[in-house]
Amino acid sequence: MPRRFLPYDNRTATIKELQRRNTWHWLTYLNFLLEDAGVQFHRQSSVVVLDREYVGRLALQLSKYSSKTLLNYLGYALLVKFSPLLPSDVDSLVxxxxxxxxxxxxxxxxxxxHMLEDLCPYWVRKMARMTLSRENVTTPRWHYDEEMHKLVYLVRESMKQTVQLATWLSQAEVAQRRRNSRSFGSTS
Structure with missing residues (x-):
């Protein structure tokens, strides 16, 4: 079913309004979530809610489980999602x-x-199109090329910064990952 357009004003709700609808304690959750960012919410703080029905149902489901169960699920979901980037100890999750x-x-x-496709689907489609096209594959012919080049540059820079800040990597591993990030996105 297509989503109906909601003006911005109809997407905001106070935490007090969200709390009224269910038993999930939104004030505690949001304050905990953004504690390190120095953000403090109050009952009258407004938040943007893209889909009120979804948030209401989600909160109802979340309130049925203990915090321990929710955190275990979240940890498991993160391990599965990022397992391709983790050491071989978690190969069974890949x-x-x-x-x-x-x-x-x-x-x-x-x-x-698959992670790369989730990160930048247009770039992956462009690469597939260039590879499978009957035209000259070395000549990109797509109207999003400039945007894709910018995106690849930003992803490459983000990868470099992430590797530089990874305290668990040795200097040799950092150097190797930086060299690998230089080749990311090259089509030649």
Missing amino acids: PLSHNNHIETVSHRLQACV
Whole structure:
């Protein structure tokens, strides 16, 4: 069913209004979530709610489980999602991070490609189009090329910064990851 347009004013709600609808304690949750950012919410603070019905149902479901259960689920979901980027100790989780498995291709490689597709789907489509097109594959012919080049640059820079701040990597590993990030997105 297509979503109906809601003006911005209809998407805001106070935390008090959200609290009235269910038993999930939004004030505590939002203050905990943004504590490190120095943001403090109050009962009259306004928040943007893109889908009130979804938020109401989600809160009802969340209130049925203990905090321990929710945090265990969240931890498991994060491990599965980022398993392709984690050490080999979690290799058993890698196949769970994506669908459409191909038996002849490494699970980790497939998972990384799926993560890349989630991160920048237009770039992946562009690469597939250039690879499978009957035209000259070295000549990009797509009206989003400039935006894709900007996106690849931003992703590459973000990857470099993330690697630089990764305290668990040795200097040699950091240098190798930085070299790898330079080749990210090159089509030549």
